[in-house]
Amino acid sequence: MRIQDRLTPIMLALLVWGFAGALFGALFTGLHRILLVGGLHAWLALIAATTAAAMTTTAFYSAMPIALVGSMAGVLTSIGYLIISGYEIELLKLAELAGGIGLLAGGFYAWIIPGGSRPLAETIAGLIAGVLAGFILSLIVHLIDLGVFVLAAGVVALVGTLFELLDQAVIGWGRRWLPGLISAPLVAGLIAAIVGGGIWLLSGSAASGLDTRTETAIALVLADIPPGLLGGLCGGAITSVILELFGFHLEDQI
Template sequence: MPSKDRLTAIVLVLIVWGFAGALFGALFSGLHRILLVMGLTGGWALILAAAAASMTTTAFYSAMPVALIGSMAGVLASIGYLIVIGHDIDLLRISGLAAGAGVLAGGFYSWMVAGSSRPLAETLIGLFTGLLAAILLSLVLWFLGEPVGVFALAAGLVALVGALFELSERWLVRLGIAWLPGVVSAPLVAGLLANVVAGSIWIIGNTTVTALDAHTQQAIEQVLQDIPPGLLGGMLGGSMTGLLLEILGFRLEDEI
């Protein structure tokens, strides 16, 4: 019978990996649909959305203080934009404003606290593993020739990204810390997360605007329809992957 500590570790793995997978799945499904609406083909949309979702999820989990600062900067900048501009929400403007606020907030944090290049290194590892996982999955889908729903896509990508990240994290992080400048790590990661927050607020804000054209309204509805199954698929894939890695000896408690 498993000990109490072992059961606690398993529950912790399911929660942490489940939340990470849910975040990845929601981001991936939304970005994937947006890229498809913009006219990208299925393969390119899959690769770009997976890379962006993997990079963002890793950024959230690599340094919680930087993630909180970037997210707060994105929220405040987006709210300020909405107060000044009103309902005329332009994606590039609100994203640029939020990213700039995130960079400034991250720069202030890096100035106050001794900066480390680890957050940026792990974020870039997330980008690399997301690209690799998406390319592998695209090849599998091309070989099978069968359409796959967003639930299965999110679950499969989370499993691949999680496994690749755990296998490559330690030596790639050491390499990144040795080569990446710590002074730009927090600003870049905070700017990225602020940008993601602004994009989310843009989607939510546009759902309440009735003056949009039919094509834009339909695109936003498609994005919102894809997010729930993507979130659930990512949560399932993350939980199962984390549990499998825990069984194989990749201890989450050794990393937190």
């Protein structure tokens, strides 16, 4: 095999996994900080943030058109909510509304372009990988204090590896047991809810009249996102190269 033939899939995987890792890292660190500020136990916040970020990133990685439908639904719903509410923003209401509109948009997409259960199955694979990785990392963090950059890089590497190990088995299970009709709506609804939460965060950081506790929480979240994004980028890129060298054909999933 020529060197070029070997390097091409590695470079493609490095690029895609790097961007996916950056998305994962930024989302993970933001959610993790929000949950910590909200009073959730450290280990539970870590598992929840890892799981949510893993499911979201997996949806973008494996079902980009459906993820884009969910993103558009989340953005448009959030804009409408902000216009109507006059910047009186409630996170849960916005996320629920965006998720509901995402479900409808995903259902319309599934009606226009029928598909199988693969997107939902891979999102479930991301969920399982996220729970396992979050549990493992919670044990590690209990023993060793990790910075945001290292934590994001580690969680991306661990989730990515577990996802590749679980992916085919979960997809096979999904084809047998998951109805394809609900796949696109659920994935789009998840993405829309996450996008709505992100817009709540950005809108809250720009809004005036917030109480001191909320302003402090938003400032902490925004401070964590850059090192989390960079850590996720590095973790995803390095992990993709290692997996390719060990025989995982990541380019087949891109």
